[in-house]
Amino acid sequence: MQVVFQITTAGEDMHKAMLGQIRNLLTYAAGKGQAVRVEVIVHGGAWPLLMHDSPSANAVAVLAQDKVAWLICRNTMNSQHVTESELLPFVEIVPAGVGHLVERQMEGWAYIRC
Amino acid sequence: MQVVFQITTAGEDMHKAMLGQIRNLLTYAAGKGQAVRVEVIVHGGAWPLLMHDSPSANAVAVLAQDKVAWLICRNTMNSQHVTESELLPFVEIVPAGVGHLVERQMEGWAYIRC
Amino acid sequence: MQVVFQITTAGEDMHKAMLGQIRNLLTYAAGKGQAVRVEVIVHGGAWPLLMHDSPSANAVAVLAQDKVAWLICRNTMNSQHVTESELLPFVEIVPAGVGHLVERQMEGWAYIRC
Numbered sequence: 539m540q541v542v543f544q545i546t547t548a549g550e551d552m553h554k555a556m557l558g559q560i561r562n563l564l565t566y567a568a569g570k571g572q573a574v575r576v577e578v579i580v581h582g583g584a585w586p587l588l589m590h591d592s593p594s595a596n597a598v599a600v601l602a603q604d605k606v607a608w609l610i611c612r613n614t615m616n617s618q619h620v621t622e623s624e625l626l627p628f629v630e631i632v633p634a635g636v637g638h639l640v641e642r643q644m645e646g647w648a649y650i651r652c
Numbered sequence: 653m654q655v656v657f658q659i660t661t662a663g664e665d666m667h668k669a670m671l672g673q674i675r676n677l678l679t680y681a682a683g684k685g686q687a688v689r690v691e692v693i694v695h696g697g698a699w700p701l702l703m704h705d706s707p708s709a710n711a712v713a714v715l716a717q718d719k720v721a722w723l724i725c726r727n728t729m730n731s732q733h734v735t736e737s738e739l740l741p742f743v744e745i746v747p748a749g750v751g752h753l754v755e756r757q758m759e760g761w762a763y764i765r766c
Numbered sequence: 767m768q769v770v771f772q773i774t775t776a777g778e779d780m781h782k783a784m785l786g787q788i789r790n791l792l793t794y795a796a797g798k799g800q801a802v803r804v805e806v807i808v809h810g811g812a813w814p815l816l817m818h819d820s821p822s823a824n825a826v827a828v829l830a831q832d833k834v835a836w837l838i839c840r841n842t843m844n845s846q847h848v849t850e851s852e853l854l855p856f857v858e859i860v861p862a863g864v865g866h867l868v869e870r871q872m873e874g875w876a877y878i879r880c
Binding site: 544546582613633634635636637639640641643644649651 | 767768769783786787788790791793794795797874876877878879
Binding site: 654679680681762764 | 774862865868869871
């Protein structure tokens with residue numbers, strides 16, 4: 539299974555719901571003995587999720603250790619004046635969040651819109 | 653055509669909008685003489701839609717008779733303390749809503765996020 | 767790259783966010799020298815976006831010149847009493863917005879839910 543999540547909203551409730559969904563997905567895949575690749579594209583209003591001072595920083599870091607990739611959109615960083623040093627250390631930057639979502643789907647990945 | 657809908661919100665307006673979309677899709681497919689398979693994954697806050705006392709219970713049941721499959725996530729049932737006996741009788745339970753959405757897409761189904 | 771966007775909400779902020787995402791996607795594809803086809807399915811509450819008096823009419827028209835296709839759902843037009851003459855001149859009408867979204871995905875297009 540290969541899946542790319544998209545999140546664009548600032549609300550902590552939405553962030554927590556997504557984190558729970560990803561944990562449930564990993565548990566489900568593990569129970570079936572299936573490999574799973576998960577990427578989360580963070581753009582629009584969701585950027586605070588990946589900052590050092592994010593209320594969900596610990597949960598995000600735990601999932602990163604579990605091989606979940608956290609990707610932020612460069613366009614969002616530019617418009618929100620977010621610098622790399624403010625981001626959690628494992629966050630990767632993609633030039634265009636939507637471009638990445640399209641490419642992953644064209645490569646056969648599933649898509650979950652949060 | 654094979655399509656899996658995802659709904660996670662509690663609002664009746666959203667439920668009604670989705671029910672209308674599904675009816676329109678069935679009409680469209682019938683008009684083209686095309687077979688269509690529809691599944692709806694209900695999780696997160698959307699679980700009241702599938703309860704016996706749901707304001708949309710009748711509309712949901714009519715679509716179930718028209719071969720639309722209604723699936724609820726076991727994780728949501730557990731977190732919301734929903735029991736099988738409270739659900740409409742045709743509702744099926746999947747172990748992980750997001751897992752099912754990913755699997756269907758990997759099998760080539762289309763995805764509609766409500 | 768081939769991608770179909772779906773928008774169903776009335777809010778101008780959401781419309782502007784989507785317009786920005788499409789512009790960023792076109793820039794990204796151009797930078798990679800990749801062809802990109804973009805369709806936007808407008809249904810539900812989003813129909814004001816495509817009216818002559820839409821606050822975003824200019825931005826929509828600029829993207830139309832850049833080969834973005836703007837599609838409105840006939841079911842939405844009927845329920846909202848929108849006539850063809852009220853729409854921006856380049857807007858195309860599809861019989862069922864969700865039907866079109868499903869067909870495009872079955873043809874291999876990516877899907878972005880706004």
